[in-house]
Amino acid sequence: MSSHQHDPGEQGPAEDRAHQGEDLAALLSRLLDQTSGRNQKDLAAAAGIPYATVNAWMNRTRGTSRIDPDKLRALREVFRSWGVSVKVSDFFAAAGQPVPGPTDVEREARLLKLYRQLPEERQRDLVRDAEAMLRVSRVS
Incomplete structure (x- = not known):
């Protein structure tokens, strides 16, 4: 397993603490690093979000506090489908939004x-x- 791949069972309390306070740009960058050869364009296409929007989030030129919750859930589902273990609450926290209740x-x-x-x-x-x-x- 390369350093960019992630074993889904690997995430523990120490790793959770290491990423607290991470903004959306940092979260997306870290998660993309855990995929094999995927980039912002791949992420945007798979999540159904315009590439310019994903790029602006990652370059911190667009705010994240008003992102539609469904887009944050879509990002999480894309990463899960790519084999990256991540919680939906990580996306909400990184975007500076409260985690909504269950769907x-x-x-x-x-x-x-x-x-x-x-x-x-x-x-x-x-x-x-x-x-x-x-x-x-x-x-x-």
């Missing part, structure tokens, strides 16, 4: 997982409660 899909998956762990009688209770909450929300 609708994540919330639904969590709810379904909890539902499936309940005994059948409690599942029925939960469905009744949810239907009652829906009725109340329609009235409000």
Whole structure:
């Protein structure tokens, strides 16, 4: 494994601390270094973000505090697809944005997982409660 490749299981608390305070330009540069032969243009194309925008972020000529959260998630997904281990919270922190709560899909998956762990009688209770909450929300 070369110094530019990254073992996904390698990241630990010491590495997390080493990158705290990293801005988006530094994060993107570090992550690109962990890919084999990928560059800003590749990243922009794969994430569906104009190259000029990615380049401006990396050259620190464009602010990052108003980046659409979906673009930050897209960047993370590109790096994950390239085999680089990185958390979505790293992108939000580097852009100077608060990490938003779970997406609708994540919330639904969590709810379904909890539902499936309940005994059948409690599942029925939960469905009744949810239907009652829906009725109340329609009235409000």
